[in-house]
Amino acid sequence: AQSVTQLDSQVPVFEEAPVELRCNYSSSVSVYLFWYVQYPNQGLQLLLKYLSGSTLVKGINGFEAEFNKSQTSFHLRKPSVHISDTAEYFCAVSDRGDYKLSFGAGTTVTVRA
Protein backbone atom coordinates (compact mmCIF):
# COMPACT_ATOMS: atom_id res chain seq x y z
CA ALA A 1 0.00 0.00 0.00
CA GLN A 2 1.07 3.52 -0.70
CA SER A 3 1.93 5.94 2.07
CA VAL A 4 1.73 9.69 1.64
CA THR A 5 3.56 12.25 3.74
CA GLN A 6 2.55 15.85 3.85
CA LEU A 7 5.47 17.53 5.50
CA ASP A 8 3.65 20.55 6.90
CA SER A 9 0.53 20.24 8.99
CA GLN A 10 -0.07 24.00 9.24
CA VAL A 11 0.97 26.73 6.82
CA PRO A 12 0.13 30.32 7.72
CA VAL A 13 0.62 32.75 4.85
CA PHE A 14 -0.16 36.37 4.09
CA GLU A 15 -2.51 37.33 1.32
CA GLU A 16 -0.80 37.72 -2.09
CA ALA A 17 2.25 35.76 -0.91
CA PRO A 18 3.26 32.50 -2.59
CA VAL A 19 2.63 29.15 -0.96
CA GLU A 20 4.09 25.68 -1.44
CA LEU A 21 2.66 22.55 0.12
CA ARG A 22 4.94 19.56 0.16
CA CYS A 23 3.92 15.97 -0.55
CA ASN A 24 6.02 12.82 -0.78
CA TYR A 25 4.82 9.31 -1.46
CA SER A 26 6.36 5.94 -0.84
CA SER A 27 6.21 3.85 -3.98
CA SER A 28 8.30 4.01 -7.11
CA VAL A 29 5.82 2.09 -9.26
CA SER A 30 3.61 3.92 -11.72
CA VAL A 31 1.22 6.15 -9.85
CA TYR A 32 -1.51 8.68 -10.24
CA LEU A 33 -1.24 11.75 -8.00
CA PHE A 34 -3.91 14.12 -6.76
CA TRP A 35 -4.42 17.23 -4.71
CA TYR A 36 -7.79 17.81 -3.09
CA VAL A 37 -9.04 20.85 -1.20
CA GLN A 38 -11.56 20.86 1.63
CA TYR A 39 -13.02 24.28 2.40
CA PRO A 40 -14.54 24.78 5.86
CA ASN A 41 -17.70 22.71 6.30
CA GLN A 42 -17.52 21.35 2.76
CA GLY A 43 -16.52 18.12 1.04
CA LEU A 44 -13.46 17.29 -0.97
CA GLN A 45 -12.91 19.03 -4.27
CA LEU A 46 -10.32 17.95 -6.80
CA LEU A 47 -7.73 20.68 -7.42
CA LEU A 48 -5.59 18.84 -9.95
CA LYS A 49 -4.25 15.44 -10.88
CA TYR A 50 -1.25 13.91 -12.58
CA LEU A 51 -1.91 10.84 -14.71
CA SER A 52 0.82 11.01 -17.35
CA GLY A 53 2.61 13.42 -19.68
CA SER A 54 3.96 16.78 -18.59
CA THR A 55 5.24 16.75 -15.05
CA LEU A 56 3.87 20.25 -14.42
CA VAL A 57 0.15 20.07 -13.85
CA LYS A 58 -2.12 23.09 -13.72
CA GLY A 59 -5.33 22.99 -11.72
CA ILE A 60 -8.20 25.18 -10.70
CA ASN A 61 -7.93 28.48 -8.82
CA GLY A 62 -4.37 29.16 -9.99
CA PHE A 63 -2.78 26.13 -8.36
CA GLU A 64 -0.13 23.97 -10.00
CA ALA A 65 1.90 20.96 -8.95
CA GLU A 66 5.06 19.32 -10.18
CA PHE A 67 5.60 15.58 -10.30
CA ASN A 68 9.18 14.56 -9.52
CA LYS A 69 9.60 10.84 -10.00
CA SER A 70 13.17 10.61 -8.72
CA GLN A 71 12.23 12.35 -5.48
CA THR A 72 8.76 10.75 -5.31
CA SER A 73 7.27 14.17 -4.69
CA PHE A 74 4.24 16.10 -5.88
CA HIS A 75 4.44 19.58 -4.36
CA LEU A 76 1.59 22.05 -4.78
CA ARG A 77 2.20 25.75 -5.42
CA LYS A 78 0.32 28.96 -5.90
CA PRO A 79 2.20 32.20 -6.68
CA SER A 80 -0.25 34.52 -4.93
CA VAL A 81 -2.87 33.35 -2.43
CA HIS A 82 -6.20 34.87 -1.53
CA ILE A 83 -8.14 34.83 1.72
CA SER A 84 -10.52 32.38 0.04
CA ASP A 85 -7.70 29.82 -0.27
CA THR A 86 -7.96 29.19 3.46
CA ALA A 87 -8.70 25.47 3.58
CA GLU A 88 -7.27 22.05 4.20
CA TYR A 89 -5.32 20.49 1.36
CA PHE A 90 -4.85 16.76 0.88
CA CYS A 91 -2.35 14.98 -1.30
CA ALA A 92 -3.40 11.54 -2.52
CA VAL A 93 -1.86 8.76 -4.60
CA SER A 94 -3.08 5.60 -6.26
CA ASP A 95 -1.28 2.86 -8.10
CA ARG A 96 -1.92 3.32 -11.79
CA GLY A 97 -5.25 1.75 -12.66
CA ASP A 98 -6.22 1.09 -9.04
CA TYR A 99 -9.37 2.43 -7.43
CA LYS A 100 -7.96 3.00 -3.95
CA LEU A 101 -6.53 6.35 -3.00
CA SER A 102 -4.07 6.78 -0.15
CA PHE A 103 -4.25 10.21 1.45
CA GLY A 104 -1.82 12.30 3.41
CA ALA A 105 -2.83 13.73 6.77
CA GLY A 106 -3.54 17.14 5.26
CA THR A 107 -2.08 20.64 5.39
CA THR A 108 -4.15 23.47 6.82
CA VAL A 109 -3.50 26.71 4.98
CA THR A 110 -4.56 29.89 6.75
CA VAL A 111 -4.35 33.06 4.69
CA ARG A 112 -4.20 36.32 6.61
CA ALA A 113 -4.70 39.84 5.30
Add this chain to the structure above:
Amino acid sequence: NAGVMQNPRHLVRRRGQEARLRCSPMKGHSHVYWYRQLPEEGLKFMVYLQKENIIDESGMPKERFSAEFPKEGPSILRIQQVVRGDSAAYFCASSPPEGRGEKLFFGSGTQLSVL
Protein backbone atom coordinates in the same frame (compact mmCIF):
# COMPACT_ATOMS: atom_id res chain seq x y z
CA ASN B 1 -17.89 16.71 -6.17
CA ALA B 2 -21.19 17.88 -7.63
CA GLY B 3 -23.78 15.16 -7.60
CA VAL B 4 -22.62 12.77 -4.86
CA MET B 5 -25.16 13.26 -2.11
CA GLN B 6 -24.54 12.25 1.45
CA ASN B 7 -26.92 12.53 4.36
CA PRO B 8 -27.13 13.45 7.04
CA ARG B 9 -24.36 16.07 7.14
CA HIS B 10 -24.09 15.73 10.89
CA LEU B 11 -25.13 12.77 13.01
CA VAL B 12 -24.96 12.58 16.77
CA ARG B 13 -25.28 9.25 18.52
CA ARG B 14 -24.82 8.02 22.06
CA ARG B 15 -22.54 5.10 22.77
CA GLY B 16 -24.26 1.81 21.94
CA GLN B 17 -26.66 3.25 19.36
CA GLU B 18 -26.63 2.53 15.65
CA ALA B 19 -25.53 4.97 12.96
CA ARG B 20 -26.73 4.82 9.36
CA LEU B 21 -24.99 6.96 6.77
CA ARG B 22 -26.40 7.31 3.28
CA CYS B 23 -24.77 8.00 -0.06
CA SER B 24 -26.37 8.52 -3.45
CA PRO B 25 -23.79 8.38 -6.26
CA MET B 26 -23.58 10.71 -9.20
CA LYS B 27 -25.94 10.00 -12.05
CA GLY B 28 -24.47 7.31 -14.26
CA HIS B 29 -22.06 6.08 -11.59
CA SER B 30 -22.46 2.50 -10.45
CA HIS B 31 -19.49 2.24 -8.10
CA VAL B 32 -19.41 3.59 -4.57
CA TYR B 33 -16.52 3.91 -2.13
CA TRP B 34 -16.51 4.82 1.55
CA TYR B 35 -13.62 6.57 3.25
CA ARG B 36 -13.18 7.57 6.88
CA GLN B 37 -11.29 10.62 8.14
CA LEU B 38 -10.28 10.36 11.76
CA PRO B 39 -9.24 13.56 13.57
CA GLU B 40 -5.80 14.79 12.50
CA GLU B 41 -5.52 12.05 9.87
CA GLY B 42 -6.06 11.72 6.16
CA LEU B 43 -8.87 9.78 4.60
CA LYS B 44 -8.62 6.00 4.82
CA PHE B 45 -10.29 3.62 2.38
CA MET B 46 -12.99 1.45 3.93
CA VAL B 47 -15.02 -0.35 1.29
CA TYR B 48 -15.79 -0.48 -2.44
CA LEU B 49 -19.22 -1.56 -3.65
CA GLN B 50 -21.08 -2.05 -6.86
CA LYS B 51 -24.82 -2.58 -7.02
CA GLU B 52 -25.64 -5.58 -4.80
CA ASN B 53 -21.95 -6.51 -4.53
CA ILE B 54 -19.15 -5.80 -2.10
CA ILE B 55 -15.98 -5.72 -4.19
CA ASP B 56 -13.37 -4.84 -1.57
CA GLU B 57 -13.96 -4.41 2.16
CA SER B 58 -10.33 -4.64 3.19
CA GLY B 59 -10.49 -1.31 5.04
CA MET B 60 -13.58 -2.07 7.10
CA PRO B 61 -13.23 -2.81 10.81
CA LYS B 62 -14.00 -6.48 11.39
CA GLU B 63 -16.86 -5.87 13.78
CA ARG B 64 -19.85 -3.54 13.97
CA PHE B 65 -19.35 -2.03 10.51
CA SER B 66 -21.23 -3.07 7.38
CA ALA B 67 -22.03 -1.55 4.02
CA GLU B 68 -24.49 -2.23 1.27
CA PHE B 69 -25.45 -0.82 -2.09
CA PRO B 70 -28.83 -2.26 -3.01
CA LYS B 71 -30.30 -2.49 -6.47
CA GLU B 72 -32.56 0.45 -5.66
CA GLY B 73 -31.71 3.32 -3.37
CA PRO B 74 -28.59 4.74 -1.82
CA SER B 75 -25.55 3.01 -0.43
CA ILE B 76 -25.70 2.63 3.36
CA LEU B 77 -22.79 2.49 5.78
CA ARG B 78 -24.04 1.04 9.05
CA ILE B 79 -22.22 1.17 12.34
CA GLN B 80 -23.72 -0.84 15.17
CA GLN B 81 -23.14 -0.14 18.87
CA VAL B 82 -21.11 2.97 18.19
CA VAL B 83 -18.18 3.89 20.43
CA ARG B 84 -16.41 7.23 20.87
CA GLY B 85 -13.60 6.09 18.57
CA ASP B 86 -16.08 5.94 15.69
CA SER B 87 -16.36 9.74 15.77
CA ALA B 88 -15.05 10.83 12.39
CA ALA B 89 -16.00 12.26 9.03
CA TYR B 90 -17.24 9.60 6.64
CA PHE B 91 -16.91 10.39 2.96
CA CYS B 92 -18.52 8.63 0.07
CA ALA B 93 -17.19 8.74 -3.47
CA SER B 94 -18.56 7.39 -6.72
CA SER B 95 -17.10 6.55 -10.08
CA PRO B 96 -18.33 5.41 -13.48
CA PRO B 97 -18.30 1.72 -14.41
CA GLU B 98 -14.57 1.74 -15.20
CA GLY B 99 -14.10 2.14 -11.45
CA ARG B 100 -10.67 3.72 -11.24
CA GLY B 101 -9.17 6.17 -8.77
CA GLU B 102 -8.71 8.98 -11.24
CA LYS B 103 -12.45 9.17 -11.83
CA LEU B 104 -13.64 9.52 -8.26
CA PHE B 105 -16.04 12.24 -7.16
CA PHE B 106 -16.51 12.83 -3.45
CA GLY B 107 -19.54 13.87 -1.46
CA SER B 108 -19.57 16.45 1.32
CA GLY B 109 -19.26 13.85 4.04
CA THR B 110 -21.16 12.94 7.19
CA GLN B 111 -19.67 14.05 10.48
CA LEU B 112 -20.46 11.43 13.10
CA SER B 113 -20.15 12.45 16.72
CA VAL B 114 -20.50 9.81 19.42
CA LEU B 115 -21.30 11.13 22.89
